Amino acid sequence: MEFLQKLKGSSQSPPAVGPAEILWSWIGSFIGIGAVSFAHYKMFGHNDLMMLIGSFGASAVLIYGAIRSPLAQPRNLVGGHVLSAIVGVTAYQLLGQQPWIAASVAVSTAIALMHFSKTLHPPGGATALIAVIGSDEVHNLGYLYVIVPVALGAVIMLIIALIINNIPKNRRYPEFWL
Amino acid sequence: MSENKQLPVIAADISEGDIIKAMKAIPGYIDITPGDFREIYHVAHTLAVQRMLDSVTASGLMTSPVLSIEQTTQLAEAARMLASNQITGAPVVDSEKKVVGVISEKNFLIEMGLGASPSFMQIATHCLHDKSCLVARLHGRTVRDIMTQPAITGDKQMTIGEISAIFTRQKINRIPIVDRDGTVVGIVTRTDLTHGFHIFSQGL
Numbered sequence: 001m002e003f004l005q006k007l008k009g010s011s012q013s014p015p016a017v018g019p020a021e022i023l024w025s026w027i028g029s030f031i032g033i034g035a036v037s038f039a040h041y042k043m044f045g046h047n048d049l050m051m052l053i054g055s056f057g058a059s060a061v062l063i064y065g066a067i068r069s070p071l072a073q074p075r076n077l078v079g080g081h082v083l084s085a086i087v088g089v090t091a092y093q094l095l096g097q098q099p100w101i102a103a104s105v106a107v108s109t110a111i112a113l114m115h116f117s118k119t120l121h122p123p124g125g126a127t128a129l130i131a132v133i134g135s136d137e138v139h140n141l142g143y144l145y146v147i148v149p150v151a152l153g154a155v156i157m158l159i160i161a162l163i164i165n166n167i168p169k170n171r172r173y174p175e176f177w178l
Numbered sequence: 179m180s181e182n183k184q185l186p187v188i189a190a191d192i193s194e195g196d197i198i199k200a201m202k203a204i205p206g207y208i209d210i211t212p213g214d215f216r217e218i219y220h221v222a223h224t225l226a227v228q229r230m231l232d233s234v235t236a237s238g239l240m241t242s243p244v245l246s247i248e249q250t251t252q253l254a255e256a257a258r259m260l261a262s263n264q265i266t267g268a269p270v271v272d273s274e275k276k277v278v279g280v281i282s283e284k285n286f287l288i289e290m291g292l293g294a295s296p297s298f299m300q301i302a303t304h305c306l307h308d309k310s311c312l313v314a315r316l317h318g319r320t321v322r323d324i325m326t327q328p329a330i331t332g333d334k335q336m337t338i339g340e341i342s343a344i345f346t347r348q349k350i351n352r353i354p355i356v357d358r359d360g361t362v363v364g365i366v367t368r369t370d371l372t373h374g375f376h377i378f379s380q381g382l
Binding site: 011 | 198205209212213214216
């Protein structure tokens with residue numbers, strides 16, 4: 001059975017990374033998420049703005065932990081989040097009465113658009129989903145959600161990645177810009 | 179020598195073990211499976227080899243300038259020309275220097291009734307039994323009478339792969355290289371081809 005044969009897998013897991021890679025992944029993500037969450041809790045805490053959304057945790061995995069990945073490059077990070085945020089807000093505003101439809105349309109359309117625009121960034125799917133299933137605070141932002149927190153947060157995390165990922169001799173970032 | 183023998187060709191293969199070793203040598207997490215890399219490698223390698231094969235063409239392989247022989251030349255004179263130039267064959271041209279055929283030792287041997295590739299001892303035996311050494315048959319005849327024709331020619335853009343395919347398929351040992359109006363500019367022999375493959379294999 002070809003189908004069962006496919007289920008068995010055809011290759012193997014890539015090798016584990018060394019301790020230096022693990023350490024620099026930790027340092028990068030600590031500072032990257034630290035910067036965004038500092039803004040969220042210490043600077044924006046007094047008004048309705050927010051900076052920290054769950055999908056940034058996923059972005060941190062890529063841009064600090066898998067920095068060679070095409071999915072982790074600046075075009076994908078910023079483009080994927082911004083496009084997905086637009087799709088998510090639009091889906092909520094047009095289809096919010098039926099949350100399950102709005103949620104599924106938001107994520108699937110975000111993936112399709114990211115593919116189409118060569119900006120595939122897995123956390124973008126979460127960014128689109130959060131626009132639908134997020135708190136009232138998120139919903140009240142409307143399309144501002146695209147700029148703050150999404151675009152601004154992504155850019156802050158990108159700047160940290162550009163600095164931290166280029167400190168060690170054996171690391172470099174990005175692989176490409178556009 | 180059998181022309182259609184099948185050599186077992188060993189593909190330039192890399193194992194997933196090789197790929198994993200290479201991935202370990204490169205610091206950082208590379209998010210591709212060894213299997214996917216291998217697929218990409220195979221396609222890319224085939225393209226690279228093809229590009230190399232295409233880059234070795236007749237213009238680089240050929241011996242030039244080349245001795246060419248007029249088709250009206252007497253066979254004895256043609257034999258002397260080949261001997262004094264220490265070559266075993268040459269393109270045959272008409273009065274306008276256009277290639278009309280190829281003459282080689284093989285044509286002489288066949289004409290002398292010795293078959294296409296006799297051993298030296300066969301020739302010696304023939305000569306011992308016949309004082310004229312069979313050369314008498316060649317007297318008063320011209321290159322045009324015994325040359326291989328029509329000539330199989332190539333142009334300067336012909337690749338090493340195409341030339342070796344023609345040699346094997348047509349069972350020939352040399353191919354005159356002509357320019358656009360059919361004038362001979364060089365010749366590629368099996369020796370040139372061997373040399374070309376040697377250079378090629380150093381690039382692999």
